[in-house]
Amino acid sequence: MALLIIGIVVFLGIHLLPTFRGVREGLIEKLGENGYKAFFSVASILGFILLVYGFASAPIIPIWTPPVWMRHLAMLLMLPAFILLVAAYVPGRIKAVVKHPMLTAIKTWALAHLLANGDLAGIILFGSFLAYAVYDRIALKHRQPTELIETPGPGSPRNDIIAVVLGIVFYVVFLLWLHPLLIGKVVVPM
Template structure:
């Protein structure tokens, strides 16, 4: 559990710099340069992500049950996951979906985390998905008082929504049909 917590602290901590210390972040970029900042940020993020994945895998070997969700909530979780991949793609494919969602990556993260909290009740699940949910909520709230940085992506275009919708639904279908089992080790059905 220690590695999961350490990974979460590193990964979400880094991703919270713009929320809690935007002036410090800007000073680091000014002092080190944009590329150096992004390089350090990326390496530390990858290390944190690797730790949380490894730690979560370890924690699943000796689960600590906090609650047992009813089976029906797994179906609700599957429904909540339906727009997640569409929103993730829409974050990088500007169109009407991105405009309507305002911050599609954060909305996707909130839906993903909520779905997984509904379907899983172990301590590691609550730490992982609850941590991401809390971070996404805090980041969304902070977006109201700070200037959003540009997200790299495709130029705005009328086909972006179609690509995001069809691509997102295709990825969802792959996950449901066995991708989740292959990648995560958990069969959805």
Template sequence: MAILILGIILFLGMHLIRVVAPDFRSRMVDKFGENGWKGIYSLLSIISLVVLIYGWAISPTINLWFPPTGMSHLTVTLMLLSMICLAAAELPAGHIATKTKHPMILGVKIWAFGHLLANGDLASLLLFGSFLAWGVILRIALKRRERAGLLTLRPFVSAKYDLIAVVIGAVIWALFIWKLHLWLIGVAPIPM
């Protein structure tokens, strides 16, 4: 469990650095250059993600509660919304991106909340609860930066990107339901 906690701290800590130390990125870019910093940040992110996944894999199953079977179905439904938000975050801004303001963060929060509903073990509580808390903290911090004029949101481009986000999100969601979740995570989202 300690390795899982370390992985969570490293991964989410790296992804909160812009919030707690907004000038840190610019100092690192000055020191290593844009591509150098992106390379270092990417490498550290991958290492922290590997630690997190390894910690998850070796954590003992300590059940805290037993969610009703229907929660997995609700989680599967929420994952469709999450995947659409994640897809919208990577496209030029449509209505989804402009209305949600930060679709990536919303997608992660939906993902974390949904998985908290369907999993009652300690490792799940730590992992998904941490990601949900990270999403809430980051969203609040970004809202404050926006109000202070330090952050400008992406302008609306076209509604066609909403349709593209829905299609891409639905395809990825269907792949996860079909086999991808089982192959990557080792658990079928809906036991067949």
């Protein structure tokens, strides 16, 4: 469990740096722009590896047993999470309306997994990501416009179709092949 917690602290900690302007600017001043980006990337990868390995090796300590319908709800919630994930990179009306589709995708993913998992490691992992995404969204509202990355206006409706189609494709591929390969079989009780 310690590796999971260390991984979460490193991964989410580095992703919280932009919310602390002084710390971020100090690191850029010391390391340079490219040095900061390299540090950010290495810390992110290291944190991600630690949290994945920590989660996989964490003991299963049941806290509660989710009702069967919550697993179905979780699977349903994951579809818009994948669409929002794609929409974060494809400028369209979805991105313009949601404003921060990546954070909304993370919140949806975390909530879905909190509903479907009742073990301590799952609650720690998914609860941490949900808290991070909520905090980061609130922090984005308080940043100065010059601190935010300028995004182009809404793209064509064609981009929304691309986001929806790719989101559905990624959802199906992840559900049928990648989830069982990387995490384990998706259990859908009848």
